[in-house]
């Protein structure tokens with residue numbers, strides 16, 4: 512499991528550690544680790560020229576110390592700084608160390624245009640979102656083929672990972688210290704981070720993290736593996752209320768994925784047309800209402816339909832929501848969410864659905880738009896979790912799983928090919944199967960998102976994937992992850 516801690520928690524742990532160390536020791540360790548990574552990348556890529564973008568704080572100092580090590584190794588290093596005093600050292604001291612520091616009035620554009628590696632030390636965990644004015648021109652002038660290494664985090668991005676930011680650095684690699692921070696794993700900022708490398712500086716953090724990310728090793732710990740004493744009922748029965756006369760494919764995708772994720776049994780409740788399709792495509796499914804351990808309500812469900820069978824189907828959906836059983840609510844089912852539900856609940860909206868849900872549940876706050884959700888995904892998911900008492904899984908390239916309180920999970924396992932119609936129906940099936948097996952909404956959502964993302968890749972590595980192929984890849988993916 513990858514764990515990320517907020518800047519405040521990191522600073523307080525750093526203070527405790529520094530009390531027992533010589534001044535500058537932590538920064539020296541950080542710079543040494545950073546230089547080693549840069550040196551390795553320069554050797555791998557065959558480059559020799561390094562340009563440091565040095566900001567006003569300790570982040571700039573880390574980058575300058577690292578450049579001094581690189582200069583010592585024989586790399587050609589130059590730094591550019593703005594109209595601010597350096598946090599540590601003087602330009603003359605850095606020149607003596609082999610790193611001339613240019614100001615905004617010098618010709619920094621020429622060395623930057625020739626850089627093989629750009630070390631982004633503009634802002635770190637002390638940064639506010641957005642770049643200092645001087646740094647905007649530097650970042651714009653970074654040549655496209657230079658390898659950009661961000662020190663601690665890509666400058667200009669929100670260290671808390673809460674707000675998406677236009678502009679700012681997009682790194683090829685981010686070298687951070689001690690532990691990951693929320694900026695590295697949350698959806699508003701993760702795309703700017705590139706490859707994440709964590710350098711050990713002897714700092715340990717304890718207690719619950721702010722954000723967690725499951726990795727492959729966690730699958731074996733969390734996945735519900737049946738024992739010899741199990742039968743189909745003890746493994747968990749899932750009820751799926753999905754589809755209608757207009758949306759007939761969603762229940763097929765959802766049920767295919769749920770059965771493939773390893774359910775004891777699945778009951779499907781639908782109108783005539785999708786019922787016929789589910790019968791034909793997923794013969795394991797038992798048609799009609801009955802006793803279950805959890806429900807999935809909503810894929811392809813049209814709550815306004817007057818078609819034959821719709822009213823009876825909606826009655827089952829409403830009864831599921833009124834029950835004390837775990838329920839996953841997706842897509843059309845989200846329109847049935849009226850407020851708090853005490854039993855375990857997992858809502859699985861994409862950004863547009865979350866905006867609509869918030870606008871309806873919290874009208875006093877005014878209308879929430881999709882853009883507001885994508886600009887601050889965590890805050891909006893938290894708001895929905897607190898309004899409903901549910902765990903909110905917000906889908907996207909990085910999928911957030913936000914419980915009403917406590918540590919948030921964030922998964923980024925899927926290739927962009929996964930952005931295809933029906934992939935969400937598959938996710939609902941996988942997560943629903945895990946809820947029926949007794950997992951909490953947090954575990955079911957995050958583990959389901961991981962397996963769904965890996966299955967999307969395994970369905971057709973490096974190429975397009977259709978939702979049905981993704982659903983069919985689920986059983987093999989689970990086996991692969993359990994037996995690696």
Ligand SMILES: NC(=O)C1=CN([C@@H]2O[C@H](COP(=O)(O)OP(=O)(O)OC[C@H]3O[C@@H](n4cnc5c(N)ncnc54)[C@H](O)[C@@H]3O)[C@@H](O)[C@H]2O)[C@@H](O)CC1
Nearest residue numbers: 537538541568569570634635636637638639641642643663
């Ligand atoms: N605290 C420690 O002991 C360690 C810190 N380290 C480094 O120190 C960094 C944090 O250093 P600092 O706290 O000095 O913070 P930063 O280096 O992030 O810079 C903060 C400074 O930038 C200014 N600033 C912030 N946002 C701005 C914006 N948007 N536009 C213009 N100016 C802005 C602030 O007013 C402040 O002067 C970490 O990211 C890491 O690189 C490492 O050396 C490891 C040890």
Ligand SMILES: Nc1ncnc2c1ncn2[C@@H]1O[C@H](COP(=O)(O)OP(=O)(O)O)[C@@H](O)[C@H]1O
Nearest residue numbers: 906907908925926927929930932933934935936
């Ligand atoms: N850019 C992306 N990269 C990776 N996965 C993505 C990306 N965009 C969306 N996804 C994933 O694809 C799925 C799409 O689900 P959804 O929007 O509900 O589609 P549908 O309703 O058509 O099934 C979700 O699991 C989501 O996390």
Ligand SMILES: [K+]
Nearest residue numbers: 631634662664
């Ligand atoms: K930085």
